[in-house]
Amino acid sequence: MAKVWVYGEMSEGKLNATAAEIMARARELGDVTAITLGAGAKAAAALLGKHGAKSAYANEDPVFDEFLAEPATDALADLHEKESPDLILFSFTSDSRDIAGRLAARLGVGLISNASEVGAKNGGFTAKVPYFGGAKVASVRANARPAIVLIRPKSFEASETGGTAEIKELTVSIADGSKRARVVERVVEASEKVKLEDAKVVISGGRGMGGPDNFPLLEELAGALGGAVGASRAVVDAGWVPYSMQVGQTGKSVRPGVYIAVGISGAMQHTVGMKTSKVIIAINKDAEAPIMKMADLGVVGDALKIVPALTAAVKAKKGKS
Amino acid sequence: MKIVVTVKQVPDPNSSHVLEADNTLGRDKEVVLDPGDECGIEEGLQLKEAHGGEVVLVSMGPERAKDAIRKGLSMGADRGILITDANLSGADAYLTARALAAAIKAEQADIVICGTESYDGSTGMVPPILAELLGLPQLTFAKKVEIDGSKVKVNRQTADGHMVLEATTPVLITVTAAIAEPRYASLKGIMAARSKEVKQLSLGDLAVEAGERAETIEAMADAEARKAGAVIEDDGTAVDQIVKVLADAKVL
Numbered sequence: 001m002a003k004v005w006v007y008g009e010m011s012e013g014k015l016n017a018t019a020a021e022i023m024a025r026a027r028e029l030g031d032v033t034a035i036t037l038g039a040g041a042k043a044a045a046a047l048l049g050k051h052g053a054k055s056a057y058a059n060e061d062p063v064f065d066e067f068l069a070e071p072a073t074d075a076l077a078d079l080h081e082k083e084s085p086d087l088i089l090f091s092f093t094s095d096s097r098d099i100a101g102r103l104a105a106r107l108g109v110g111l112i113s114n115a116s117e118v119g120a121k122n123g124g125f126t127a128k129v130p131y132f133g134g135a136k137v138a139s140v141r142a143n144a145r146p147a148i149v150l151i152r153p154k155s156f157e158a159s160e161t162g163g164t165a166e167i168k169e170l171t172v173s174i175a176d177g178s179k180r181a182r183v184v185e186r187v188v189e190a191s192e193k194v195k196l197e198d199a200k201v202v203i204s205g206g207r208g209m210g211g212p213d214n215f216p217l218l219e220e221l222a223g224a225l226g227g228a229v230g231a232s233r234a235v236v237d238a239g240w241v242p243y244s245m246q247v248g249q250t251g252k253s254v255r256p257g258v259y260i261a262v263g264i265s266g267a268m269q270h271t272v273g274m275k276t277s278k279v280i281i282a283i284n285k286d287a288e289a290p291i292m293k294m295a296d297l298g299v300v301g302d303a304l305k306i307v308p309a310l311t312a313a314v315k316a317k318k319g320k321s
Numbered sequence: 322m323k324i325v326v327t328v329k330q331v332p333d334p335n336s337s338h339v340l341e342a343d344n345t346l347g348r349d350k351e352v353v354l355d356p357g358d359e360c361g362i363e364e365g366l367q368l369k370e371a372h373g374g375e376v377v378l379v380s381m382g383p384e385r386a387k388d389a390i391r392k393g394l395s396m397g398a399d400r401g402i403l404i405t406d407a408n409l410s411g412a413d414a415y416l417t418a419r420a421l422a423a424a425i426k427a428e429q430a431d432i433v434i435c436g437t438e439s440y441d442g443s444t445g446m447v448p449p450i451l452a453e454l455l456g457l458p459q460l461t462f463a464k465k466v467e468i469d470g471s472k473v474k475v476n477r478q479t480a481d482g483h484m485v486l487e488a489t490t491p492v493l494i495t496v497t498a499a500i501a502e503p504r505y506a507s508l509k510g511i512m513a514a515r516s517k518e519v520k521q522l523s524l525g526d527l528a529v530e531a532g533e534r535a536e537t538i539e540a541m542a543d544a545e546a547r548k549a550g551a552v553i554e555d556d557g558t559a560v561d562q563i564v565k566v567l568a569d570a571k572v573l
Contacts, residue, residue, distance in 0.1 A: 101449025110535020180458035301555025
């Protein structure tokens with residue numbers, strides 16, 4: 001069996017959801033060892049055990065929360081010496097990107113980034129990677145060992161196996177020379193009622209919304225449906241809404257039951273972050289917009305009229321049932 | 322203060338992308354300076370304006386990538402370095418970073434600025450690999466940079482806000498598009514750029530061996546398209562039809 005590592009990214013004591021998603025594929029590729037570093041690491045390791053990790057290394061030293069990338073890189077490089085894994089999987093999220101890149105350079109092996117799939121082939125590993133904002137998909141083979149692959153959030157659906165990981169304390173000593181990029185403060189700018197990544201319904205607005213003043217229409221619809229509001233890059237760049245709402249290549253990836261794209265043309269940059277949604281509804285005044293070619297239902301019309309009417313209809317239907 | 326900004330020439334995001342038979346980009350197609358790098362150059366120029374020093378652009382690519390450097394020079398950067406070599410064709414992130422690291426090391430920069438990821442490859446891996454190879458700390462996803470002597474403070478974009486990071490120079494910073502609105506090159510800037518130095522280096526000049534590729538692209542295919550569903554004009558029944566789809570999907 002191949003030795004597979006899954007790095008579980010921690011943020012303020014909590015495990016990033018992508019690690020459990022990655023487990024769904026990782027456990028098919030070999031015996032999985034999870035590695036979690038920082039506050040809450042032990043509980044997170046146990047959680048990854050439930051998702052199929054056979055063993056886990058955890059270390060709750062605050063150094064991993066206080067400094068970016070370098071302490072974690074040191075810990076992983078150290079452990080690599082002892083364990084020589086065949087495959088190391090990271091999530092394609094900010095902290096993991098920083099660590100994975102440094103680790104690949106430290107080990108001199110390169111890596112495959114931004115992947116949406118990873119599999120075993122001819123005794124090695126290959127991954128699928130979107131290029132040009134998602135227009136093309138490349139099959140990329142890792143030539144070095146360990147293969148390091150970064151997986152986009154929402155590429156797999158997390159599911160528990162009911163297993164238990166044997167959790168070991170990872171012993172590390174972090175040199176002062178690795179304590180350089182210090183985290184001084186964490187600031188929450190946007191507090192969402194429903195997290196965009198977890199919402200069953202996502203309603204996203206683009207330039208077709210006309211301006212930031214019309215976004216409350218989307219909020220109301222989201223409120224009625226118990227969903228969350230997202231946005232295209234164009235309106236985030238224009239300053240209408242904060243970056244935390246951006247869906248797409250350089251924003252969040254979502255995979256809701258229903259995605260409603262309102263006034264969004266459907267540039268690749270955007271669709272790569274939402275095209276695995278189960279059902280897509282598009283509302284746009286342009287029948288030729290690319291989003292119409294991928295929507296299960298495309299409505300050509302005035303979003304500013306349709307959205308409030310839809311909100312009223314949803315509320316009426318909910319009232320009845 | 323010496324500031325190095327890494328820049329890349331990419332296919333124009335507004336053009337269609339045609340690949341060659343070997344899955345490399347047809348670089349003679351419409352190519353532009355990566356829009357993300359324009360933001361990096363702008364930030365570099367603003368830091369220079371506030372603290373003095375020099376802004377050096379470093380790129381890897383075919384000879385034509387000089388145009389991308391020239392564009393940055395016309396915005397106000399001081400000089401450029403282009404690493405170009407037949408053995409770099411189809412280079413992966415690791416080899417790219419090794420080549421860039423060799424050139425940047427010789428510059429002894431106080432600050433290295435990179436975009437978070439390129440428009441075309443989107444791997445986002447050159448900056449962290451580069452930081453490791455240069456032995457620098459990395460302050461990533463910056464939407465604001467403040468410098469006070471040797472102290473560097475950065476607001477790092479996070480999923481729900483930002484974190485404040487600190488380090489001392491030398492440091493590598495990756496910047497998001499939110500960092501600064503790139504300036505337009507003035508006519509004077511464009512004229513001045515013509516006489517600015519762009520040094521061309523080969524892998525041999527940098528004593529870098531291309532070696533084996535860490536990854537190989539085995540196949541490139543069009544992304545799987547979703548099947549188009551019904552497209553309807555809103556004739557007054559659109560809301561009912563949307564409600565039906567929501568009900569069928571069991572979210573209502």
